[in-house]
Amino acid sequence: MELIDHGAAQALAEGRHGDPFAVLGWHEGPGGGRIVALVPDADRVWALGAREVELQRVRDGVFAGLWSAGRYRLRAQNATATWDFEDPYRFGPVLGEIDEYLIGEGTHRQLWHALGAHVIVHEGVRGVHFAVWAPSAQRVSVVGGFNNWDGRRHQMRKRGATGVWEIFVPGIQAGEAYKYEILGAEGTLLPVKADPLGFGAEHAPATSSVVRELGLHPWGDGAWMTKREAQQNIHTPISIYEVHLGSWRRVWEDGGRPLSYFELASQLIDYVVDMGFTHIELLPITEHPFDGSWGYQPIGLYAPTIRHGRPEEFAALVDAAHRRGVGVILDWVPGHFPTDDHGLRRFDGTALYEHADPKEGFHQDWNTLIYNYGRREVSNYLLANALFWLEEYHLDGLRVDAVASMLYRDYSRSAGEWVPNKFGGRENLEAIEFLKAMNAQAYGGAKGIVTIAEESTAFPGVSRPVDRGGLGFGFKWNMGWMNDSLRYFARDPIYRRFHHNELTFASSYTYSENFILPISHDEVVHGKGSMINKMPGDEAEKFANLRAFYAFQWAHPGKKLLFMGQEFAQWREWAHAEALDWGLLDEPRHAGVQRLVRDLNRLYRARPALHWGDCEPSGFSWIEADDSETSVYVFERRAPGAAPVVIAANLTPVERTMRIGLPQGGEWLEILNTDSAHYGGANWGNLGYISAEEIPWSRRAFSAEVYLPPLAVVMFAPD
Known part of the structure; x- marks a missing residue:
C-alpha cells in the first residue's frame, strides 16, 4: 500500500507543496489511518502514543506509517541526537470563520488578535500561533532558531480565499525570533520577511520579528x-x-x-x-x-x-x-x-x-x-x-x-x-x-x-x-x-x-x-x-x-x-x-x-482666558494690530466667566511707554514679563501692575499707560 504519493513527498521535501496540511499529520485513507511527518534532518522517526510505530522513510526528510486514530508525538533520531516533539501538523486550525470573513471583507477592527504571532494553548498544548496575509504566495513557512531557519519544516496552512496562512507551532514561547519564508507568485523564493503584525523585533541591524505577548502590564491608569x-x-x-x-x-x-x-x-x-x-x-x-x-x-x-x-x-x-x-x-x-x-x-x-x-x-x-x-x-x-x-x-x-x-x-x-x-x-x-x-x-x-x-x-x-x-x-x-x-x-x-x-x-x-x-x-x-x-x-x-x-x-x-x-x-x-x-x-x-x-x-x-478660546473666535480680539512703525502688538484673550488677559508685545530693541486699551477698569497685574531677571532679562517693567483709567482707547472704554521693555512680551490680568 502506498502511504504517500511520491510527487507530494518530493514537493514537501523541496518546500513547494501548496497545501502541506492536506498531506502531513494524521489522515484517514484506504486501508486505515496514517501519519506523514516532515523531519528534514532525521534518519529515523517514530510515532509515540498508546503504542510506538517506526515510520517508513519515503524520501529524505519525509516519513510515513500506519496509525489508528489517537493523539501522538514524534521521536526523531540522527547520528548525533534523539529528540521528542509535537507534530505541528496534527493540530487543527486556530482562526475561526468569523476571523476569515472579517479579514476577507477588510473589516476586522482587531486584526492583531487574528494575525501575527500569539502565545496560546491549543488543543491542550502550549505554543505559538502564526498567521500572515500573503494571497499570491505559492507557499509560506515560518522560520526561526526553533527550526534552524529551514523553510521546509513549518510550511503553513492556507485559509481559503482570504489569502491568510497560519500554523500552530507547539513548544516554542515568547522571545523566539522568526520570519516568513515565502515562495512567491512566480515560484521564486523571496527574501525572508519580518511579520507585518509582529509585536516585537530584534535590535537593529538584525531584522527578525520576535514573539512577544500582549497584555502583560498591569495597568493602573x-x-x-x-x-x-x-x-x-x-x-x-x-x-x-x-x-x-x-x-x-x-x-x-x-x-x-x-x-x-x-x-x-x-x-x-x-x-x-x-x-x-x-x-x-x-x-x-x-x-x-x-x-x-x-x-x-x-x-x-x-x-x-x-x-x-x-x-x-x-x-x-x-x-x-x-x-x-x-x-x-x-x-x-x-x-x-x-x-x-x-x-x-x-x-x-x-x-x-x-x-x-x-x-x-x-x-x-x-x-x-x-x-x-x-x-x-x-x-x-x-x-x-x-x-x-x-x-x-x-x-x-x-x-x-x-x-x-x-x-x-x-x-x-x-x-x-x-x-x-x-x-x-x-x-x-x-x-x-x-x-x-x-x-x-x-x-x-x-x-x-x-x-x-x-x-x-x-x-x-x-x-x-x-x-x-x-x-x-x-x-x-x-x-x-x-x-x-x-x-x-x-x-x-x-x-x-x-x-x-x-x-x-x-x-x-x-x-x-x-x-x-x-x-x-x-x-x-x-x-x-x-x-x-x-x-x-x-x-x-x-x-x-x-x-x-x-x-x-x-x-x-x-x-x-x-x-x-x-x-x-x-x-x-x-x-x-x-x-x-x-x-x-x-x-x-x-x-x-x-x-x-x-x-x-x-x-x-x-x-x-489663555486656553478656552484656542479654537473659539470669541476667545480672541486685537486691541492694536496696525502699529507697524513701532512693531507693537496688543491683543486680548477671553473665556466665559473668567478674567481676561491682555498681551502686549514690543518687538524692537527700543523701550516704549505708550497707552493701550483695556476691556475694564481698576488695577491690572503684570502676570508675566519676558524681560524679568528671573528669565535672564534686564528686569524692566511696570513694578507689578498698571491702573486702567476711564479713557477710551483702541475701541476699549478703558486704557492705561504701560511700559514695554525692548524685545519683550508683557501680560496683564485684572487684580
Missing part, C-alpha cells in the same frame, strides 16, 4: 482614562512636549546608550510634570531599521521599538505618564513605508501593500513606498493599527505624519509623474476615505482620544467631523502660523515694520481649523538652525527675541507644541544620535528660558 475626555478637547489647555526618546538623554556611564522605557517612566515624566506640559508626543517608536529615519520609516508598525525595552515596558511608560496626569501622543506613519527587503515591499512577490505603478506607489522625496489605500485588506491593516495603539497601549492620541502627501496624488511630482483620480483630479480619493474611516473608528472606539494632522496645505475641513463633511481630525498643525512667525522673528528688528502682517495674518484663518501651534523637530534640523540661532542680534538680543517668541506662541490662539531642547535654548541643531546639551542649564540665560517656558505652561493652564 483608571483615573486618567475616566477623566481623559474632559482633558483633551478644544476648550482645555493642551501643551505638548515633543520627544525623540533616543536622544532626550543618554547614559554615558554605560556606553552612551539611550534610556530604557523604565528609566524614561521616571526621568522624562518627572521632567515633563515639573515643566508643566500636559502631554508628550513621541516621535515614532514603531520599530524601524534605520536610526537616521527617526522612526518615520517604520517596518514593525505593531511593535514598540526594542531600543528602549519590551512591549510591557513601553506600556509601563505610558502608565507612568497617566498616573502623573500626562497624556501620551504617538507620531503615526500610515503615509509610506521603506523599501527594505525584509519589509512589506512586494511581500508575496506582488505589489501587495503598495501600488504596482511607481507614479502612484513611490515617494520620490523619501525613497519609500505608498500604501494602496484602495485595497480593503491594506486599509484594514492600517485602520486596525491605529486602534491597536489606542487600545493595547492606552495612547491618548495619534499625530498623523505627512497628511498632505496622502491627500494629493501629485504631491511633490511634476506633470506626467502622477496618475489622476477617476474624475481626473489630483486628490487621492482612496486616502481621503481612509483618513475619514480612521478618525471615525478611532473616536468611536477609544473614548476621549485625539487625532492630529500634520497637514501643510489649505485642504478644507481637516478638523471638521466626518459627518459634517470633514476628514475628522481633532486638531491640525498650523504650519502657516509657524512659517510666518519664524520668518518674522528671524528678521533684524529694523526691518520688522515692513513685515508687520506676518504676525497678524494668521488671525484671518485662526479659527478655520482647530489648530496646534508647532515648533517641531523639523524646524531644528537639516541646516535650519536651533531656535536660539534663528534669532537676530547679539547674544543678549537672541535670548530676548526667543523669550518674546515663546510668550507670543503661548499667548496666541491654538494649542502648543515645542520640541525638546528648545525649552532651554539649545545652541546646536538637534542630532538624533546625541543627547540634549543639558549642561547649558548651568548658564543663567539658558536656565532663564527654561523657567519662562515652565511659567508659560503654568499660566496657560491656570488662566482659562
